[in-house]
Amino acid sequence: MTHMFESALIQPGTVVNLSRRFVLKGLAAAGTLVIGTSFLPAPARAASAWKTGADLMTGGTVNNPHVFIAIDPSGIVTILASRTEMGTGIRTSLPMVVADEMEADWSRVRVEQAPGDNIKYGNQDTDGSRSVRHFFWPMRQCGAAMRMMLEQAAAARWEIDVTSVRAQNHEVVNLVTSEVVGYGALAKAASALPVPPVEALRYKDPRDFRYIGTGAIQIVDLRDITMGKATYGLDAKMPGMKFAVIAHPPVVGGKVVSYDASETLKVPGVEKVVVLETPPFPLAFQQLGGVAVIARNTGSAIKGRDKLKVVWDDGPNASYDSVAYRAQMEESVTKPGLVVRDDGDAEGALKSAAKVISATYYLPHLAHASMEPPTATAHVADGKCVAYVSCQWPGDCQADVAKTLGIPREDVTIYPLLMGGAFGRKSCYDYVIEAALLSKATGQPIKVVWTREDDLQHDTYHTVSVERIDAGVDKDGKVIAWRHRTCAPSLMSTFKNDYDHQSPIELGMGVVDNPFDIPNLRCENPAAKAHVRIGWFRVVSNIPHAFAIQSMVGEIAAALGRDQRDMLLEMIGPARTLDPRTFRGVKDFWNYGDPVETWPIETGRLSRVVEIATEQIGWGRSLPKGHGLGVAGHRCFLSYIATAVEVAVDDKGNLSIPRVETAIDCGFYINPERIRALCEGGAVMGTALAKNSEMTFKNGRAQQSNFHDFLLARITEAPLKVGVHIVPADVNIPSSGVGEPPLAPFAPALCNAIFAATGKRIRNLPIGNQLAT
């Protein structure tokens, strides 16, 4: 294992509470056998059994046991988690694949977190719901190779053929004599053997998996979390560390003109202030700029910032007003936009339709609001940087910190700690860059803490969008025309100037990949310029796209007097396999970064989850007064997911959600227990975005600042009965994605249920007091 980076900056033992360092020290002291790269010819790259797009990402994948596994003489197996943990359980799931395939006993497995390094560990961008999709096979190969090396070593020890031994639950059995030898005793010999090539690997029969697919393994951090011992980014400790809070430009892209820190410096505990430059657009992952207040503790730094007087040049976004912007977008969707899909003749079919149903939907900006705000701790000294971070992209972060500091990548060590939620915000590591710059400027280890106000007011926001759909129905009630105009600033604007249309990434999230069986289907994308940083928010553009499309299905059903589920299933149509690259007018189709050949659109799978969710909620049963059922089904992140919601709306218009049923088909899966948790959580996050959450802007400034005006779902309003149904799949059905999808169908299912309960159609989110009577 090669992640035992001993920083010259931190003396061993001086970092408190970062158990990883002590563990490694301890192992080394005990004469640990370390399987390291020194034994290795060339790193074996993974050839996945299902073809993915992983190799298009920096570092691709790595399946080398020397990189991921260490076995000490006592038999403790240490497995590296290379993807970072934000609450999905991935830090448990991927090591579990290695352990299962190598026949390790989970109770003798320790999981350690890999530092940021895309080249050594394979790509570490932990987002896009792609960790299992891209790394199941490389991790399985890694485990299989290790198991075969252990078997080989045992066979050599007994001087028998390798076919006469079998690895089994942390030991190898001699099938001739029934002798056994433990993994610890074999490790040294095993590590000296060549790694078998992928073609030579023998895999376990999936029926023999002990952990994969069982849901019996709890997350590795569970006990520590319940004891307050789990170490999150905000909990990093470095000797001599100081705390920084930053007055960021109130308008994105703004600059410090002048500042007066005289009162700030009088605050007890405040030590200094440092100006951070605002880089020119595009900002990408760079710092926002501003004035940092550095103090002995965060509380003093916050007090110091309160006393700071800064004169800002607000820059080009100073006039952003989200009310005016919405009106502009609503105007844009009344006119034709850039055509991004054009099957048949939608315009003609709309003209000749017996009935046209039209609706325009609005969804506001959202802030991620992970409970742990963005944070990083860095120490820059002697031309090197060590940072402890809460970050989804530690590998890219390593490269960018190096670039910012002008030092080689190898001289930057990024230790990812647990993230207290992330939801896409922590893919952007501007706050790590801030910590590195501030440490460089002061020569001290600096922890940057974003307050909740910083988090909400300087986020990489979920986009704001207006979606208009016109559907034409013929005299027999069949939907023959569909025109979807989607207008939203693009997240690509954060990386490229003048990016005014949605990118293929966004259009591939439900718009051009619309699976409906409609002969005349046209999608248009009017321009929209961004005035804030737009980023990835869990399930991203599927939020507005699924909301509009699935609400429209409900509207069509209502207009025709049809059942909503039947209408949806009819529009999905018969089971077909679709390749959106063949749809007319679709350019650069983006299939979540993965090949259509492996993950085409399979409409039968979509219908199936709709059927399961609705069956489970008892679709069609008689309901108490004020109750209603609604459903939405959507393909996103290559998975198929449907949610059915039962809502209750009282006389005053207060809504509650007595029951939710979600069905997901995510292909082959590792940990059903975490899939359930993520679906339960998606319903809660969905409740927040449907009912309460909205970020608005005036004069370029975010108008919400904390949880009194950016509202999340609390336990009294959250659904507490969420049933989750996972479609079983064997290992031949490629894994797709789980982290993001649960959020997509919730809001439209809820609003369809509200319509069923009250006859009121919600077209603008959040619902707020729209139901008040």
Add this chain to the structure above:
Amino acid sequence: MVTLHVNGQDFSYDGDPSVPLLWVLRDELGLTGTKFGCGIGLCGACTVHIDGAAARSCLLTAEQASGKEVVTIEGLDPSGNGNHPVQVAWRETGAPQCGYCHAGQIMNAAALLAKTPKPSQEEILAAQNGNICRCGCYQRINEAIILASAGV
């Protein structure tokens, strides 16, 4: 100089006594189990026990906490093994996702059960309503509290 009595130990803090207890616990005493979420009493991430009752450590200055019995998540089970019934129930139900809000959730629930060992469903929800979980673990948090109150 402020003296704080935390988890049965005395600590002295020589900085600004008007700084919130939260930051003194975390940044000065190294007790990082207590989390920061909002700083204004709206999320519950910073919940500790002050003389046995749940309190938001972001709303209380170090000075106000001095002379009181402060218990943080690290001291909830005085044996240090994490086996307070609420902690055990939390693991039983697999409640956490990212886990960040859970120290506050657990401290809040433990204070509820200390006062009301058999809370009704309404009492549980009312007590936990000040604790936000962005990952959305409420269903299992509710189950865990019911389980803990059943004395399992």
